[in-house]
Amino acid sequence: xxxxxxxxxxxxxxxxxxxxxxxxxxxxxxxxxxxxxxxxxxxxxxxxxxxxxxxxxxxxxxxxxxxxxxxxxxxxxxxxxxxxxxxxxxxxxxxxxxxxxxxxxxxxxxxxxxxxxxxxxxxxxxxxxxxxxxxxxxxxxxxxxxxxxxxxxxxxxxxxxxxxxxxxxxxxxxxxxxxxxxxxxxxxxxxxxxxxxxxxxxxxxxxxxxxxxxxxxxxxxxxxxxxxxxxxxxxxxxxxxxxxxxxxxxxxxxxxxxxxxxxxxxxxxxxxxxxxxxxxxxxxxxxxxxxxxxxxxxxxxxxxxxxxxxxxxxxxxxxxxxxxxxxxxxxxxxxxxxxxxxxxxxxxxxxxxxxxxxxxxxxxxxxxxxxxxxxxxxxxxxxxxxxxxxxxxxxxxxxxxxxxxxxxxxxxxxxxxxxxxxxxxxxxxxxxxxxxxxxxxxxxxxxxxxxxxxxxxxxxxxxxxxxxxxxxxxxxxxxxxxxxxxxxxxxxxxxxxxxxxxxxxxxxxxxxxxxxxxxxxxxxxxxxxxxxxxxxxxxxxxxxxxxxxxxxxxxxxxxxxxxxxxxxxxxxxxxxxxxxxxxxxxxxxxxxxxxxxxxxxxxxxxxxxxxxxxxxxxxxxxxxxxxxxxxxxxxxxxxxxxxxxxxxxxxxxxxxxxxxxxxxxxxxxxxxxxxxxxxxxxxxxxxxxxxxxxxxxxxxxxxxxxxxxxxxxxxxxxxxxxxxxxxxxxxxx
Numbered sequence: 001x002x003x004x005x006x007x008x009x010x011x012x013x014x015x016x017x018x019x020x021x022x023x024x025x026x027x028x029x030x031x032x033x034x035x036x037x038x039x040x041x042x043x044x045x046x047x048x049x050x051x052x053x054x055x056x057x058x059x060x061x062x063x064x065x066x067x068x069x070x071x072x073x074x075x076x077x078x079x080x081x082x083x084x085x086x087x088x089x090x091x092x093x094x095x096x097x098x099x100x101x102x103x104x105x106x107x108x109x110x111x112x113x114x115x116x117x118x119x120x121x122x123x124x125x126x127x128x129x130x131x132x133x134x135x136x137x138x139x140x141x142x143x144x145x146x147x148x149x150x151x152x153x154x155x156x157x158x159x160x161x162x163x164x165x166x167x168x169x170x171x172x173x174x175x176x177x178x179x180x181x182x183x184x185x186x187x188x189x190x191x192x193x194x195x196x197x198x199x200x201x202x203x204x205x206x207x208x209x210x211x212x213x214x215x216x217x218x219x220x221x222x223x224x225x226x227x228x229x230x231x232x233x234x235x236x237x238x239x240x241x242x243x244x245x246x247x248x249x250x251x252x253x254x255x256x257x258x259x260x261x262x263x264x265x266x267x268x269x270x271x272x273x274x275x276x277x278x279x280x281x282x283x284x285x286x287x288x289x290x291x292x293x294x295x296x297x298x299x300x301x302x303x304x305x306x307x308x309x310x311x312x313x314x315x316x317x318x319x320x321x322x323x324x325x326x327x328x329x330x331x332x333x334x335x336x337x338x339x340x341x342x343x344x345x346x347x348x349x350x351x352x353x354x355x356x357x358x359x360x361x362x363x364x365x366x367x368x369x370x371x372x373x374x375x376x377x378x379x380x381x382x383x384x385x386x387x388x389x390x391x392x393x394x395x396x397x398x399x400x401x402x403x404x405x406x407x408x409x410x411x412x413x414x415x416x417x418x419x420x421x422x423x424x425x426x427x428x429x430x431x432x433x434x435x436x437x438x439x440x441x442x443x444x445x446x447x448x449x450x451x452x453x454x455x456x457x458x459x460x461x462x463x464x465x466x467x468x469x470x471x472x473x474x475x476x477x478x479x480x481x482x483x484x485x486x487x488x489x490x491x492x493x494x495x496x497x498x499x500x501x502x503x504x505x506x507x508x509x510x511x512x513x514x515x516x517x518x519x520x521x522x523x524x525x526x527x528x529x530x531x532x533x534x535x536x537x538x539x540x541x542x543x544x545x546x547x548x549x550x551x552x553x554x555x556x557x558x559x560x561x562x563x564x565x566x567x568x569x570x571x572x573x574x575x576x577x578x579x580x581x582x583x584x585x586x587x588x589x590x591x592x593x594x595x596x597x598x599x600x601x602x603x604x605x606x607x608x609x610x611x612x613x614x615x616x617x618x619x620x621x622x623x624x625x626x627x628x629x630x631x632x633x634x635x636x637x638x639x640x641x642x643x644x645x646x647x648x649x650x651x652x653x654x655x656x657x658x659x660x661x662x663x664x665x666x667x668x669x670x671x672x673x674x675x676x677x678x679x680x681x682x683x684x685x686x687x688x689x690x691x692x693x694x695x696x697x698x699x700x701x702x703x704x705x706x707x708x709x710x711x712x713x714x715x716x717x718x719x720x721x722x723x724x725x726x727x728x729x730x731x732x733x
Contacts, residue, residue, distance in 0.1 A: 022083025426487025
């Protein structure tokens with residue numbers, strides 16, 4: 001362990017590392033991983049070059065972890081003369097910055113010079129990422145690109161090029177780095193292992209009349225015999241059985257039922273029933289006809305037998321074949337069939353014997369192996385090109401990755417953290433905390449623990465592109481945030497997407513919103529109840545209208561009855577109920593106002609207590625949740641492994657969602673010609689307060705606050721509810 005001195009700063013409730021110089025980077029392996037903000041991140045879905053992340057992902061599991069970053073910075077410490085070079089983000093590395101005192105540095109330096117030579121910049125003093133990515137020029141030399149594959153163009157000798165083509169035709173091919181087809185050492189070894197075996201087998205038949213009784217036509221003769229041998233043996237056996245017992249003749253030729261089955265088939269192609277019938281009509285000791293009277297399903301194969309086997313081996317012009325001749329024909333080919341059974345399994349038989357001997361005798365095997373060996377000698381140099389690419393990409397991207405992994409400096413500095421994908425404009429707000437999402441249901445189950453108000457949106461463009469994001473609303477209110485609302489999303493490249501809210505994870509958004517929440521809930525409840533009652537009344541009214549219309553339609557079918565005007569009577573019970581209700585409401589209001597005004601000078605505190613009793617609980621819950629907002633669950637749901645509680649404090653949260661504001665020095669006309677006519681709410685409130693004061697005065701609740709002439713007991717006397725007779729009056733006595 002080194003005694004390297006680190007610097008930290010406080011943000012998001014965490015002590016986060018400050019990268020001041022290259023030594024902070026190369027000594028990263030000595031920092032306690034409990035102090036890292038993240039312990040893993042995916043290689044996809046970040047606003048960082050995916051190729052860079054793939055190169056750093058040494059185990060290719062799609063995730064970056066501390067051991068991989070530590071190994072990278074350790075390697076960079078060996079490669080650079082001064083690791084402070086890593087503090088500058090650029091897509092090139094000066095050759096003078098590479099350490100030629102270490103083995104890793106010397107290898108990269110040699111690779112850089114080789115690349116510059118191949119791309120036509122041999123005197124350049126720096127290697128750029130574009131140089132390394134110019135594979136067309138780097139791999140253009142097919143004979144010296146280190147991949148161990150030899151295309152046709154790698155051989156200057158036409159005879160050697162022809163050998164390469166034959167090997168590719170028989171043993172396959174591989175794709176060279178330059179994009180051309182060629183052969184590897186395994187192809188060469190396979191070809192020159194097969195060719196001698198095949199030639200040795202072919203040598204056994206050279207000049208042998210026993211193995212090749214028909215010369216070069218023996219193979220065709222054997223094939224023709226092999227195709228019909230079982231069927232011809234069947235024919236001669238049936239003829240011998242017919243000679244043994246004439247009664248079997250009908251059965252051996254084919255029954256009426258079998259022939260009827262053939263007759264009932266579509267004979268465009270030979271059915272299986274016809275193929276099963278004998279080659280020809282069965283008779284005792286009858287020779288096999290070779291031209292006429294042959295089963296049509298076998299006619300072509302019998303014709304091939306006559307032309308390819310019978311004619312060259314038994315003589316031309318034969319129109320039939322006896323059993324003895326058939327036996328002799330098979331015997332002549334027995335040695336050839338035994339030789340064929342010894343044929344080795346190779347891939348070179350498509351080439352002639354002469355061509356195979358020519359390739360072997362030309363020394364092509366050693367020449368091709370030498371070409372491959374020369375190419376492979378450059379393999380380490382070309383393998384280092386990927387390392388060189390990693391070096392340049394680390395020069396450009398590593399510090400950004402560290403400030404979004406070991407610490408979240410770029411996130412808290414509003415410099416565009418790699419996990420943020422753009423800005424959502426919706427409901428007169430701009431939400432900057434937006435992340436890509438692959439599985440909304442899975443992501444929402446985890447992200448809800450962040451205690452943030454989240455809106456999941458589907459994005460689409462005119463070209464058919466689609467994706468999903470999650471946006472955190474951290475400022476304003478939630479009254480108009482509902483599923484189905486549309487907005488516009490701008491990605492980090494400036495492209496605009498149509499956005500539609502598909503899912504909302506509700507959490508408190510601000511203390512102000514929590515304060516008004518109970519009142520808004522009450523208003524919504526009242527509106528819902530009024531709407532329900534209005535709907536019920538409308539349904540009842542419609543029902544009565546339908547009944548009236550039905551009665552009117554039947555009026556001409558019933559005699560008119562004398563109608564008498566009905567007396568309008570007053571329902572005493574209804575009047576009494578209304579009076580009781582009004583009296584109760586008045587008593588309740590009077591009691592509340594009397595209690596309130598009875599507080600005297602403490603009335604403001606009483607009003608504050610009433611407000612806190614209504615809004616206090618929701619404000620307290622909101623206060624707790626707002627201080628628990630955590631970025632970690634949102635990132636974890638995207639495949640990160642966040643190491644601690646990365647808080648989104650209320651103050652920081654307000655910077656993540658911008659509210660609308662007019663530009664400075666803008667002119668604004670406050671009069672709205674289309675504004676609704678306002679109701680005299682002030683007058684209504686004044687009259688309500690005045691009524692309350694009057695009721696409280698009448699009840700004597702505010703008499704202690706008034707002078708004697710203004711008290712209700714003075715002005716109303718015995719009519720005042722609070723009136724008390726003097727102690728010396730007769731009533732008292």
